[in-house]
Amino acid sequence: MQGVIDREWIVKKTLFTLAMITVLGIVLLIFFVARESIPAFTEAGPVNLFSATWNPGNGQYGMLVFLTGTLATTAGGLLLGTPLAIGSALFLTQMAPRRARSIMTRGVELLAGVPSIVLGWLGFTIMVPWIRSATGSTGTGILAASIILAIMVIPTITTISKDALEAVPESHLQAAYAMGATRWQTIRRVLLPAAKPGLLVAVILGMGRAIGETMAVALVIGPASVFPKSLTSPTHTLTTKILIEMGESTGVQRSSLFAMGLVLLLLSMLLILLVRLVSRQKETMR
Amino acid sequence: MTKKRLGLITAVSLAVALILTFAAVGCGESNDQPVEPDEPKLSGTLDLSGSTTVLPLAQEAADMFMDENPDVTVNVQGGGSSVGISNVAEGVVDIGNASRGLKDEEKGLGLEDHEIALDVIVVIVHGDVPVEDLTADQVFDIFTGKVTNWKDVGGPDQAINVVVRDEASGTREMFDEKALKKEAPLAGAIETNSNGIMRQTVSSTPFSIGYISLGYLDSSVKAVKYDGVEGSKETAVDKTYPLSRYLHMFTEGEATGLAEAFIAFVLSDNFQDEVVSEEYIPMTEI
Amino acid sequence: MSTDLKTGVEIARPSVEVVGDLCEFKDSRIEGIIQQSIARNEKRAHFYDRVATVTVWTLSIIGLGILAFIIFVILYRGIATALTPGFIFGKPQALKEGGGIWPMIVSSFYLALLTIAIVLPLGVGAAVYLTEFSREGRITRLVRFGADSLSTVPSVVFGIFGMVLFVIYFGLGYSLLAGAFTLALLNMPTVMRTTEEAIKAVPHSYREACLSLGASRWETAKKIVLPSAMPGITTGVVLTVGRIVGESAAVLYTVGLFVRKVPVSPLQPAAPMAANIWHMYTEGALVSDWMRVANGEAAFLLLVVLVLNLGARLIARIYQKRLGMVS
Numbered sequence: 001m002q003g004v005i006d007r008e009w010i011v012k013k014t015l016f017t018l019a020m021i022t023v024l025g026i027v028l029l030i031f032f033v034a035r036e037s038i039p040a041f042t043e044a045g046p047v048n049l050f051s052a053t054w055n056p057g058n059g060q061y062g063m064l065v066f067l068t069g070t071l072a073t074t075a076g077g078l079l080l081g082t083p084l085a086i087g088s089a090l091f092l093t094q095m096a097p098r099r100a101r102s103i104m105t106r107g108v109e110l111l112a113g114v115p116s117i118v119l120g121w122l123g124f125t126i127m128v129p130w131i132r133s134a135t136g137s138t139g140t141g142i143l144a145a146s147i148i149l150a151i152m153v154i155p156t157i158t159t160i161s162k163d164a165l166e167a168v169p170e171s172h173l174q175a176a177y178a179m180g181a182t183r184w185q186t187i188r189r190v191l192l193p194a195a196k197p198g199l200l201v202a203v204i205l206g207m208g209r210a211i212g213e214t215m216a217v218a219l220v221i222g223p224a225s226v227f228p229k230s231l232t233s234p235t236h237t238l239t240t241k242i243l244i245e246m247g248e249s250t251g252v253q254r255s256s257l258f259a260m261g262l263v264l265l266l267l268s269m270l271l272i273l274l275v276r277l278v279s280r281q282k283e284t285m286r
Numbered sequence: 287m288t289k290k291r292l293g294l295i296t297a298v299s300l301a302v303a304l305i306l307t308f309a310a311v312g313c314g315e316s317n318d319q320p321v322e323p324d325e326p327k328l329s330g331t332l333d334l335s336g337s338t339t340v341l342p343l344a345q346e347a348a349d350m351f352m353d354e355n356p357d358v359t360v361n362v363q364g365g366g367s368s369v370g371i372s373n374v375a376e377g378v379v380d381i382g383n384a385s386r387g388l389k390d391e392e393k394g395l396g397l398e399d400h401e402i403a404l405d406v407i408v409v410i411v412h413g414d415v416p417v418e419d420l421t422a423d424q425v426f427d428i429f430t431g432k433v434t435n436w437k438d439v440g441g442p443d444q445a446i447n448v449v450v451r452d453e454a455s456g457t458r459e460m461f462d463e464k465a466l467k468k469e470a471p472l473a474g475a476i477e478t479n480s481n482g483i484m485r486q487t488v489s490s491t492p493f494s495i496g497y498i499s500l501g502y503l504d505s506s507v508k509a510v511k512y513d514g515v516e517g518s519k520e521t522a523v524d525k526t527y528p529l530s531r532y533l534h535m536f537t538e539g540e541a542t543g544l545a546e547a548f549i550a551f552v553l554s555d556n557f558q559d560e561v562v563s564e565e566y567i568p569m570t571e572i
Numbered sequence: 573m574s575t576d577l578k579t580g581v582e583i584a585r586p587s588v589e590v591v592g593d594l595c596e597f598k599d600s601r602i603e604g605i606i607q608q609s610i611a612r613n614e615k616r617a618h619f620y621d622r623v624a625t626v627t628v629w630t631l632s633i634i635g636l637g638i639l640a641f642i643i644f645v646i647l648y649r650g651i652a653t654a655l656t657p658g659f660i661f662g663k664p665q666a667l668k669e670g671g672g673i674w675p676m677i678v679s680s681f682y683l684a685l686l687t688i689a690i691v692l693p694l695g696v697g698a699a700v701y702l703t704e705f706s707r708e709g710r711i712t713r714l715v716r717f718g719a720d721s722l723s724t725v726p727s728v729v730f731g732i733f734g735m736v737l738f739v740i741y742f743g744l745g746y747s748l749l750a751g752a753f754t755l756a757l758l759n760m761p762t763v764m765r766t767t768e769e770a771i772k773a774v775p776h777s778y779r780e781a782c783l784s785l786g787a788s789r790w791e792t793a794k795k796i797v798l799p800s801a802m803p804g805i806t807t808g809v810v811l812t813v814g815r816i817v818g819e820s821a822a823v824l825y826t827v828g829l830f831v832r833k834v835p836v837s838p839l840q841p842a843a844p845m846a847a848n849i850w851h852m853y854t855e856g857a858l859v860s861d862w863m864r865v866a867n868g869e870a871a872f873l874l875l876v877v878l879v880l881n882l883g884a885r886l887i888a889r890i891y892q893k894r895l896g897m898v899s
Binding site (some may be wrong): 007008011012014015016018019020021022023024025026028029032033036083084085087088090091092094095096103104106107108109110111113114115116117118119121122124125126151154158181182183184185187188205208211212213214215218219239242243246247257258261264265268269271272275 | 625701706724846
């Protein structure tokens, strides 16, 4: 008997250790990225790091341009992608005939699987030339990146908002229909308000996806380390700047790229906290 | 049923174990080559990392070197010039490739420089620009933003679209140093992160100007003379054309053993004339 | 009729009260006006309903259209210009035309295999701990927070982290193994979550039956819970393989982006397809057919991911059928 208990104890501790690897992983991640970015904070200083000028030759390591690029492309992507995604989720849960629903579900899953480099390659070879000939610019920039990001956030937002819509009790909808409400009235006045926190979570997670996307954006963003003059002039985002310059930089410049990584880490943690906040609110509402 | 599933679990864990053994065996020895035991003089593993510009050349050399010496494994990876230099200094790799010379902070690392090829940079313009020749001063003025219209350098009344390489590029570093006398190019310039993209951007942006490696020059863009001299192998060799840079391989201290043999192979007449000369100026001609 | 209006159209609310007040008078003229207003509102409601339906259908069709466009263009271009046996099984070229992608294909799958070998015990173990060996509490919340955080970290940050920790600090160099460790961490939350879901779907009665026979919790997990959760876990693993094969940003600074020979040892650098497309974009233009190579590689990569995706569903369906027969 003793042996059995001992084994159980060992197994439990082993599994516990495996589970704690998630925590260890994120702690290590933060630790190492933070450690590498120390020189940037001590030698360049926070004021320099968050200024608007990136010119390492001159000792200027400002990341404001890239932060702006990240926020602008994310906003653009969500603006274009959210209506499509929530529309698709409504379609899936409320309107689609059985056949169409299964096609749509499959489609969303496939879209989620398309590698970002493939999407970026398509953007670079097809979309950028279109924008170029339509606007007479280089074709790269926030507009191109936003369109690509919109496509990338659609699966995330659709899947999660579909879950949120399905979580609304069928009885609520039945009640509305029974009282003679049309489908749209039911959706607008019953379904959407009830699913609102879940939809918000969907958009926030879509935002996380957009902020972190690297490859697809890198192929269509420009790049240029300056504020964009228009929606179709080249600029940079945090992720693309890190990607392109990491291999060719040393010293404080390399360190400030890690500082950008740290900012990305903090941004994504912030989003997690936001999601938790919204979900908790949802629970108290019920 | 349970038995069947248990079988599946064992299968999966077996596969895992197999891979791990494979891994363990793999690191010990990796001779998939059909061994020709004629003269087994060299054996072992040689690791290279660094500049992605040097990567194709180094890969080609590694391939040929391994064919000649079947017991040798040469691993070549990218990462970037700075990565290569810091890796070789840290002893992570045996040879660090770079498309630039050592920076001041890297000079104390005790690295031995081996120049393996000369890369000529030519100024290129979009096909619709009638200008054939630019003086060094004109190039300086255009790229630093002091001249912004083609009519000031003998062209039509059109704004100049300046295209430069990204901050991380060795080409950019050379160009800034030699053509721009270490001044920064104008802030609004379009940045491109490779020779290929530079070529494509200039060929597709009307009234644009940029610069690329001679090996990448094709009919889609027009090369202009620099100070009356055409950028070519001949003019670079006789030093009348100034815009060129060396590609480097660095070793920690003097190259020994495999590294020495490999670098000797890269510098051999055979490799220089057969391979290097296709894209760059071989060291044999300098 | 009045309740109908109350929940239905907001604008109609005042008239409902009017109806109530005037009922006794039975004023036909007012009643007529009310009926008219009801009809108008109903008409408007139906009009909006129609508009909304059309809009939602359109949005969905646009979404599907984008997907179809992506798949069609990528596959068409790849198949039309590149995807021949000579290309797929060919040797990559750095300075000449006519290169193939065989080492890249091998790299992708090798990397996926290694990663799965690492992440499967981690993810499944963690999931078993969460579901079978712990109560909801501080520790499970901590583990979930760790997993959630990991799953939102941008992949390029994983890349530079993997470079610092595995490539340099642990001295693995650019290698399949360094990439596999990095990607294992990146994919652990997904594997953990899919396993957890699969385990939760196992009926409680199974467990109770086993426990009541005197089996320990680990025996129950090993003999009952995990086998029953196998279909879900397998589906999750196949989807994870798809994600690993498609990953590029985290691979670039840990595994490598261009090789000419098939990698043999896990300690060798390699060049998964996704990373190699980036290489073609940045340095590929030394050869004039770089677009062809990248097109072909993108098409093959997409094909692999599509097949894995469909395969995952097929596995799930087969298992479901079998389970259905059993129970």
